[in-house]
Amino acid sequence: xxxxxxxxxxxxxxxxxxxRPDGSSAERLGFWVRHETLKPxxxxxxxxxxxxxxGVWFVVSSPNWPAVKNQFFNPDDFAAAWPDVxxxxxxxxxxxxxxxxxxxxLALVIAVARSLRGPAFxxxxxxATAFTDVMRGIPLILLILLLGFGLPALQLPGLPKxxxxxxxxxxxxxYSAYTAExxxxxxxxxxxxxRASARxxxxxxxxxxxxxxxxxxxxxxxxxxxxxxxxxxxDVALVSVLGVRDxxxxxxIYTSRTFNYTSYVAATVLFLLIxxxxxxxxxxxAARDRARMSDQQR
Amino acid sequence: MTARPPHAKTPKLExxxxxxxxxxxxxxxxxxxxxxxxxxxxxIGPSGCGKSTLLRCVDLLDPIASGQILLDGADxxxxxxxxxxxxxxxxxxxxxxxxxxxxxxxDNVTLAARRVHHVSKRDAEAKxxxxxxxxxxxxxxxxxxxxxxxGQNQRAAIVRALMGQxxxxxxxxxxxxxxxxLVGEVLGLIxxxxxxxxxxxxxxxxxxxxxxxxxxVCFLSDGRVLESGPPSQLFEDPQQPRTQQFLRLxxxxxxx
Ligand SMILES: Nc1ncnc2c1ncn2[C@@H]1O[C@H](COP(=O)(O)OP(=O)(O)OP(=O)(O)O)[C@@H](O)[C@H]1O
Ligand SMILES: [Mg+2]
Numbered sequence: 001x002x003x004x005x006x007x008x009x010x011x012x013x014x015x016x017x018x019x020r021p022d023g024s025s026a027e028r029l030g031f032w033v034r035h036e037t038l039k040p041x042x043x044x045x046x047x048x049x050x051x052x053x054x055g056v057w058f059v060v061s062s063p064n065w066p067a068v069k070n071q072f073f074n075p076d077d078f079a080a081a082w083p084d085v086x087x088x089x090x091x092x093x094x095x096x097x098x099x100x101x102x103x104x105x106l107a108l109v110i111a112v113a114r115s116l117r118g119p120a121f122x123x124x125x126x127x128a129t130a131f132t133d134v135m136r137g138i139p140l141i142l143l144i145l146l147l148g149f150g151l152p153a154l155q156l157p158g159l160p161k162x163x164x165x166x167x168x169x170x171x172x173x174x175y176s177a178y179t180a181e182x183x184x185x186x187x188x189x190x191x192x193x194x195r196a197s198a199r200x201x202x203x204x205x206x207x208x209x210x211x212x213x214x215x216x217x218x219x220x221x222x223x224x225x226x227x228x229x230x231x232x233x234x235d236v237a238l239v240s241v242l243g244v245r246d247x248x249x250x251x252x253i254y255t256s257r258t259f260n261y262t263s264y265v266a267a268t269v270l271f272l273l274i275x276x277x278x279x280x281x282x283x284x285x286a287a288r289d290r291a292r293m294s295d296q297q298r
Numbered sequence: 299m300t301a302r303p304p305h306a307k308t309p310k311l312e313x314x315x316x317x318x319x320x321x322x323x324x325x326x327x328x329x330x331x332x333x334x335x336x337x338x339x340x341x342i343g344p345s346g347c348g349k350s351t352l353l354r355c356v357d358l359l360d361p362i363a364s365g366q367i368l369l370d371g372a373d374x375x376x377x378x379x380x381x382x383x384x385x386x387x388x389x390x391x392x393x394x395x396x397x398x399x400x401x402x403x404x405d406n407v408t409l410a411a412r413r414v415h416h417v418s419k420r421d422a423e424a425k426x427x428x429x430x431x432x433x434x435x436x437x438x439x440x441x442x443x444x445x446x447x448x449g450q451n452q453r454a455a456i457v458r459a460l461m462g463q464x465x466x467x468x469x470x471x472x473x474x475x476x477x478x479x480l481v482g483e484v485l486g487l488i489x490x491x492x493x494x495x496x497x498x499x500x501x502x503x504x505x506x507x508x509x510x511x512x513x514x515v516c517f518l519s520d521g522r523v524l525e526s527g528p529p530s531q532l533f534e535d536p537q538q539p540r541t542q543q544f545l546r547l548x549x550x551x552x553x554x
Contacts, residue, residue, distance in 0.1 A: 068439075194396060199382075200390045201385070201409065202382055202460070211398075
């Protein structure tokens with residue numbers, strides 16, 4: 001911490017009229033930066049207080065607020081519902097983790113299959129394209145319902161019956177289709193000359209992808225991939241329609257027992273606790289990545 | 299096959315009536331030429347005459363519509379020929395270097411040796427370091443392509459192509475992206491390779507260099523070899539009006 005009188009001294013100092021050729025110009029820049037950032041910060045704080053204050057006042061002043069407050073924000077119900085909802089939330093995190101392991105792999109296989117060229121690979125390309133089209137065409141919740149209720153109903157030997165398994169499978173299939181498209185956009189963004197360059201060295205199509213194209217492609221799409229992670233983390237909650245006792249399901253059970261909705265707020269809080277830091281991280285990473293990219297461009 | 303006296307050696311590379319178009323635009327229209335082993339052949343001609351296309355076709359990076367491309371007398375465009383095998387025998391250096399930006403110079407240079415030829419990392423790097431040193435890049439092995447100069451990139455690209463010990467080296471305007479100072483450096487290096495007996499086909503705008511290093515110069519026009527011969531003959535006494543006109547323009551631009 002600088003001495004208070006010293007920093008005050010700095011702030012009132014006027015820019016040097018005869019800057020020395022060494023370093024003093026940087027000092028002057030610091031002077032301006034301090035002043036130029038202070039004012040916008042104050043404005044930001046003031047406007048935030050005004051806007052949020054108005055919003056809160058608007059809600060709280062509604063005639064039904066006391067009832068709603070009791071229904072949704074009851075501290076006693078929050079405390080009562082919390083243990084079960086938290087317990088369910090672990091199941092959400094578990095499903096999130098399993099999908100996170102499977103999606104990148106399956107998506108990469110599909111993206112590579114779609115990027116192969118030449119008539120010999122037509123069947124593979126066709127299958128991969130059909131898969132992405134179908135998976136992207138089905139609403140995720142329907143896919144979860146179809147797999148979760150349909151496949152166990154077949155009663156085929158060896159097929160798992162766990163709702164959680166089918167939920168994770170549905171999430172994986174759907175998200176892999178989207179993620180494969182992200183990979184593919186990254187692959188397409190690598191200049192054709194890089195492929196030619198790799199092939200000219202004698203690398204096969206797969207080797208060219210593996211060693212020359214994919215490392216560049218994936219680097220290009222990391223921010224986009226991380227955004228799907230954020231959305232996956234929330235979509236895991238959809239598996240509750242299969243009766244998996246996740247956070248949402250537990251909240252629902254509490255509600256049906258007590259006719260109080262505070263348990264949903266508890267679940268919301270849990271999801272936010274994960275997704276907000278995750279989103280902040282993604283933004284931070286994307287900004288850093290952009291800075292690095294522009295630094296690398298010659 | 300073309301008629302050839304039985305005692306004559308099979309050319310290293312031979313193009314017979316090669317046709318190629320991009321969409322509806324014909325680019326190669328009956329390209330016929332041959333390159334003897336250990337010879338340096340320079341392709342000259344106006345921009346867009348198909349020099350790069352020809353080199354890409356020889357490396358099987360672009361399919362041809364008709365005609366034959368023979369490497370050591372065998373048609374490499376025939377069905378059943380593995381393009382990867384052909385590319386392992388032919389090296390190509392692109393006009394724009396095309397090093398892999400995510401790999402260091404050393405990894406760029408050793409990638410094919412390690413993944414295609416299954417040379418051990420140690421052997422590949424030993425050989426790469428030897429070549430890098432010879433081409434004045436010893437200190438840059440661990441640098442990334444975007445951190446080194448254009449001339450250094452170009453030399454690294456040449457080293458990368460040489461690592462596979464190609465029987466034939468294709469060079470596409472390897473000096474066009476370089477400062478005049480660096481041009482001499484890269485051209486000197488190609489001269490060395492020529493002295494070492496490497497068979498090379500170069501597309502170039504450096505007429506002075508072509509005259510110095512080439513055993514044969516081919517003037518391309520309208521997707522064909524319009525005129526070819528030893529540099530002394532082609533540059534001093536061109537027969538075709540188009541060639542004369544082209545060389546006159548080059549003279550005026552001061553590039554000879
Ligand atoms: N991928 C492509 N798609 C369509 N047309 C192409 C493609 N590549 C080249 N061409 C066309 O083919 C013709 C020959 O191109 P090429 O690059 O072989 O010329 P070049 O002789 O190498 O010219 P330069 O001296 O400018 O490098 C040009 O008219 C060009 O527009
Ligand atoms: Mg060209």
